[in-house]
Amino acid sequence: MYILQEIQTTKGSTALLPAQTFTDKNQAESAWYLTMGAAAISAVEVHTVLLCDEHGNVIKSGYYEHSQEAEE
Numbered sequence: 001m002y003i004l005q006e007i008q009t010t011k012g013s014t015a016l017l018p019a020q021t022f023t024d025k026n027q028a029e030s031a032w033y034l035t036m037g038a039a040a041i042s043a044v045e046v047h048t049v050l051l052c053d054e055h056g057n058v059i060k061s062g063y064y065e066h067s068q069e070a071e072e
Contacts, residue, residue: 001054002028006035009046032060039064 002025006017022028032051039047039062048063 003052004028004031005050007048008044010044036062
C-alpha cells in the first residue's frame with residue numbers, strides 16, 4: 001500500500017488534503033510526480049508532497065516554497 005499526502009501552507013495556515021492510496025508502486029510514483037508538477041506552479045507558499053508506505057516509511061518527499069524571500 002502506498003499513501004500520497006499533500007500539505008499546503010499559506011499565511012501560517014496549513015491544510016492537509018485527503019490522502020490518496022495506491023496498491024501499485026508505479027502508479028503511486030506517477031501520482032507523486034504529477035502532484036509535484038502542480039506544486040511547482042502553484043501559488044501556495046509551501047507546497048509539500050509525501051509518498052509513504054503503510055508503515056510510515058517515506059518513499060519520496062519534496063516541496064516547493066513560493067515566497068518573496070525564496071525567490072530572491
